[in-house]
Amino acid sequence: MIVDEIAGIRIPDSKLAREVTQFVRDTESDLLFRHSARVYFWGAMAGQRRGLTLDLELFYTAAMFHDLGLTAGFRDSHLRFEVDGANAARDFLRRHGIPEVDVERVWLAIALHTTPGISRHLHPIAALTVEGVMMDLVGLGYDEFTDAQRSAVEAALPHPPQFAEDVLRALYDGLKHRPETTQGTGLADVMADRDPHFHRRDFCSLMRKSRWARSSHDD
Amino acid sequence: MIEPISGVSIPDSKIARDITQLVRDIEGDLLFNHSVRVYFWGALTGRRKELRFDAELLYAAAMFHDVGLTERFADSRLRFEVDGANAARDFLRGQGISESDIETVWNAVALHTTPGIAEFMRPEIALVQAGAGMDVSGRGYDEFTDAQREAVIAAFPRGACFEHGLIDAFYQGMQHRPDTTFGTFNDDFLAFKDPNFRRADICGIILASRWRTEPMPGSLPG
Numbered sequence: 070m071i072v073d074e075i076a077g078i079r080i081p082d083s084k085l086a087r088e089v090t091q092f093v094r095d096t097e098s099d100l101l102f103r104h105s106a107r108v109y110f111w112g113a114m115a116g117q118r119r120g121l122t123l124d125l126e127l128f129y130t131a132a133m134f135h136d137l138g139l140t141a142g143f144r145d146s147h148l149r150f151e152v153d154g155a156n157a158a159r160d161f162l163r164r165h166g167i168p169e170v171d172v173e174r175v176w177l178a179i180a181l182h183t184t185p186g187i188s189r190h191l192h193p194i195a196a197l198t199v200e201g202v203m204m205d206l207v208g209l210g211y212d213e214f215t216d217a218q219r220s221a222v223e224a225a226l227p228h229p230p231q232f233a234e235d236v237l238r239a240l241y242d243g244l245k246h247r248p249e250t251t252q253g254t255g256l257a258d259v260m261a262d263r264d265p266h267f268h269r270r271d272f273c274s275l276m277r278k279s280r281w282a283r284s285s286h287d288d
Numbered sequence: 289m290i291e292p293i294s295g296v297s298i299p300d301s302k303i304a305r306d307i308t309q310l311v312r313d314i315e316g317d318l319l320f321n322h323s324v325r326v327y328f329w330g331a332l333t334g335r336r337k338e339l340r341f342d343a344e345l346l347y348a349a350a351m352f353h354d355v356g357l358t359e360r361f362a363d364s365r366l367r368f369e370v371d372g373a374n375a376a377r378d379f380l381r382g383q384g385i386s387e388s389d390i391e392t393v394w395n396a397v398a399l400h401t402t403p404g405i406a407e408f409m410r411p412e413i414a415l416v417q418a419g420a421g422m423d424v425s426g427r428g429y430d431e432f433t434d435a436q437r438e439a440v441i442a443a444f445p446r447g448a449c450f451e452h453g454l455i456d457a458f459y460q461g462m463q464h465r466p467d468t469t470f471g472t473f474n475d476d477f478l479a480f481k482d483p484n485f486r487r488a489d490i491c492g493i494i495l496a497s498r499w500r501t502e503p504m505p506g507s508l509p510g
Binding site (some may be wrong): 090104148149151152161180181183184185186187190206207208225228232234236237246252253255256257262270271272273275276277279280281282 | 313366367370371374375398401402403404405408423424425426429430446450451452454455468470471473474475476477479480488489491493495496497498499500503
């Protein structure tokens with residue numbers, strides 16, 4: 070890692086954490102790698118602020134793997150990119166002999182990191198992953214961090230100048246071969262923004278044109 | 289009590305009977321019958337795929353899955369799925385069910401509208417979503433036999449214009465909390481019913497983020 074500690078929050082000093090860092094460093098672009106590291110720091114800071122008990126090694130794994138499904142190794146996948154990342158983290162943690170209950174928590178945290186309004190009711194690993202992601206992407210919860218915390222994270226792992234555009238491009242690059250996996254999720258907006266041929270599915274028309282509706286007309 | 293349908297019946301237990309009564313008392317016919325059908329589609333799918341699932345937990349999750357749309361939650365600002373999940377949890381905690389099983393039911397209800405995730409989770413979670421998909425949009429329609437479909441519909445009728453009735457129920461249950469539909473397909477129901485509703489766009493939100501409007505500490509001059 071470029072940095073081991075920011076504003077009193079440390080990256081766990083363990084073999085597992087070092088392997089997470091190395092693996093994600095080797096697999097992701099600098100943009101996603103640094104975004105993921107910031108997600109760890111924002112999430113860990115939020116957890117500390119609220120006095121949550123958190124296994125930092127597991128949380129580090131969730132934060133670092135959360136966007137792994139966007140990388141080149143998944144260009145043939147037709148699962149949601151969130152599930153690809155969750156599965157990659159699960160495989161990694163199982164190889165390290167982590168108990169299944171903890172593996173499941175990390176899996177769910179990554180799988181649900183783009184699903185609004187659910188994770189905050191789950192285990193802190195899931196809640197803080199979404200919180201870190203939303204802080205880093207759109208500044209949600211910005212004012213709950215101190216100036217000192219924000220400055221320290223930005224000094225160590227700065228958002229690049231075109232961060233928003235770069236993230237949207239990284240999302241599109243990871244999704245364009247599987248647009249169907251974005252239907253009914255927030256990521257459909259990314260597809261609609263970048264691909265003029267993408268057609269957002271409307272759930273009401275899906276219902277009204279379903280086999281049920283057709284079969285009742287046949288009667 | 290109806291005849292079993294391809295070996296599937298509603299669990300014959302006190303918990304299941306209490307759930308039926310509770311949901312019967314708070315939901316109208318449309319949501320109640322829909323929920324029972326979701327149980328049957330889910331359980332039939334589970335048998336067809338030879339999954340091991342707990343019929344009572346599946347029944348609990350199916351029956352509570354839309355409870356969050358009812359008037360009881362007219363002041364809630366949570367997602368309706370979470371309201372239903374919490375209601376199921378509150379009910380089951382008094383019934384001697386293990387926390388792990390309660391968590392399964394909670395997840396099944398909370399995630400029933402989230403695409404592409406539930407199918408990789410425990411069978412009860414996957415089957416509630418599969419059952420809801422079948423009943424609402426005909427997903428997997430052809431994997432059921434004509435006899436199965438006819439038996440379920442005869443026992444728990446869809447009624448005329450089920451689709452519009454359900455869209456109305458969604459709208460009634462969410463119009464006071466439109467923000468909770470962001471990033472889900474639930475905003476389609478609001479857009480369908482309310483011409484003034486504007487969907488939030490995630491790209492616009494990322495591009496307008498605080499990070500771009502505040503000076504970044506790292507980029508301050510000097």
